[in-house]
Structure formats: structure tokens, C-alpha cells
Amino acid sequence: MIHSVAILGASGYTGAELVRIIATHPSLRIAALSADRKAGMQMADVFPHLRHLDLPTLTTIDQIDFDEIELVFCALPHGLSQALVRDLPRSVKVVDLGADFRLRDPADYKKWYGLDHAAPELQPEAVYGLTEFYRDEIRGARLVAGTGCNAATVQFALRPLIEGALIDLDDIICDLKNGISGAGRSLKENMLFPERSTDVIGYSLGGKHRHLGEFDQEFSKIAGRKVEIMFTPNLVPINRGIHAACYVKGDPQAIHAALAARYADEPFIVVLPFGQAPGTGHVAGSNFCHIGVIGDRKPGRALVISTLDNLNKGSSGQAVQNANLMLGLPETEGLMLAPVFP
Known part of the structure; x- marks a missing residue:
């Protein structure tokens, strides 16, 4: 079974790393890519190293039909994911690569990030995404908060x-x-x-x-x-x-x-x-x-x-590892690439 995913914030480093990983993932298909400031552009124009891939045109977030998406990767700046996730259909699973749901106490979020939490009602369901220590909780989660690298x-x-x-x-x-x-x-x-x-x-x-x-x-x-x-x-x-x-x-x-x-x-x-x-x-x-x-x-x-x-195991690779668990896929699927050396 092929699972349709969206990457929000695809013009950043972690967004590009997600694309690179998912490009060879046998069970994931990139159905939508967003980058508000680069909407209308092709990923090949933003990241020439991805030119060989057949990818969707970059859009704004509000142009995405989330009814067609099973899982969303949020690779957005801090503070932007909370309200967005709150408004997504409940059928959509979310892996947030930012800091918006990492801290269980909204007061701690304000202390460290200087912002009021925009969706405190979602925080109790967010699972901390350090896969090797929260594996069982991640399998049944709708919302996973990726760790800081x-x-x-x-x-x-x-x-x-x-x-x-x-x-x-x-x-x-x-x-x-x-x-x-x-x-x-x-x-x-x-x-x-x-x-x-x-x-x-x-x-x-x-x-x-x-x-x-x-x-x-x-x-x-x-x-x-x-x-x-x-x-x-x-x-x-x-x-x-x-x-x-x-x-x-x-x-x-x-x-x-x-x-x-x-x-x-x-x-x-x-x-x-x-x-x-x-x-x-x-x-x-x-x-x-x-x-x-x-x-x-x-x-x-x-x-x-x-x-x-930091871009792979510390962020995008960890995100795919968690997505695999959330979708019932083998945890290592699409992630066994050898390191690049030298």
C-alpha cells in the first residue's frame, strides 16, 4: 500500500532532506509540497540537486486538499504548526519537525520560545518523537513532536x-x-x-x-x-x-x-x-x-x-522513522542508506 504524504515548508533544509529520503521510500508518495514564499515554483528551481525527481509544484498551504493526504510532515518555523495542526482534519496524521509540541507544559513552551501556545488543547495528545524511547506511544499517535537535533x-x-x-x-x-x-x-x-x-x-x-x-x-x-x-x-x-x-x-x-x-x-x-x-x-x-x-x-x-x-537522524530521518511506525510500516523502511563518506 502506498501512503500519500505532504511536506509543509519544503523549501528549507529539513524539507529538502525529507524529499531526498522519501524519493526512494517504497511506501510513501509525496502528494503535496508547500512553500508559501516560493509557491508556483518547481523544487528543481529551489533545490537543483532534486532535479531528477518528478515532484509536485510548490503551493501555499491553503491550496492543499488535505482530504487526499494521510500524513503531514510540518517542517515549518517555530510557532506556525500549532494553529495549522489544530485546523487539519482529524483523519490526518502529523509529524511536526519543529518545536511547537515538544514541551508538554505550555508554560514551558512560552518560557523557552517566548510565545503563547496557540493550540494547548492538542498538547496532551502529542507524543515526544525520540523514537527509540517512545516507540510504543508513537505507533498509536496522531501527532508526534520531533525532538530538537x-x-x-x-x-x-x-x-x-x-x-x-x-x-x-x-x-x-x-x-x-x-x-x-x-x-x-x-x-x-x-x-x-x-x-x-x-x-x-x-x-x-x-x-x-x-x-x-x-x-x-x-x-x-x-x-x-x-x-x-x-x-x-x-x-x-x-x-x-x-x-x-x-x-x-x-x-x-x-x-x-x-x-x-x-x-x-x-x-x-x-x-x-x-x-x-x-x-x-x-x-x-x-x-x-x-x-x-x-x-x-x-x-x-x-x-x-x-x-x-542534524538534518537526518536529528530531524528528517527521525520524522520518517516515526511516520513509518504511525503508518504501520517497518520502522527502517526507506532509511537504511549508508552514510556519505568522505
């Missing part, structure tokens, strides 16, 4: 350790290196090539990064008490990829054993042999996450490194 990278490294009480919850430091595509496709002066090509710079520092809302929500839920990690994101001059270096206190061998056991049957999470470190180039263009554990020279300290592609 930074939030996913760190959670893959730390969730099993918090669940197993293997690390000191009051001393967790996470240092992230993020590819430039994580900042989106809109024009920004500080993202111009001369300003970023030879520079590494931190941003949203001092506990201000919005993904901290997800860490607070998820880690505190697991631990049964308040957990607040120290988190430093940095932009580095690569196109895509996230490298999360998490410094924790705990037994390195026990930490590695716990991660290896937790992810042994997960198709997209690879735990490397003890002492090996993953790189962003080893997962680029794929739905894989690689995790490595390295012991420190001082006993009782460990470095846990998690890497993934």
Missing part, C-alpha cells in the same frame, strides 16, 4: 545512564559542535561564508539554549527529580553533523556496558568498542547515531561522545 544527540548518550543511575546527576557537562545547517536556510548576516568558514563560536550560552527545555523535561522525568545539565553549543564550519561530548562521573566500563546493552537491538544506534570515538563524517547523510565511551585518566570519570546528522 541537539536534544536527540545528547539524549541518546545519557538517557540509559540516568535510567540506570550510573552517573552523578549533579555534574553533567555537554559540549556540542554543530554544523551550520542547524541554523536553518534563511539569510542571516552572521551565517555568511566569510564569517563562519574559519570560525568556531558558542551561541545561546549560559543556560539560554532552547533545547535545555527538552533536557529538563526528559531527564527530570527519568530521574524522578530535577536534573539540570551544563550545556554549551558551538557552531563549527561544517555543513551538517553534531558532535556531543558529554563529561560525566561514573565507571566508564559500566557506562559502556549499559549503552551497549540498551542499544544492542536498535537498528540506527551504534555503540563503538570501548575507547573508540565517533566522528560526524561517519554518520553524514544517514539516520545513524554513533556513540563512543572513553575512560578518563582519573578513575570515576568518563567521556561519552554521540554523533549524528
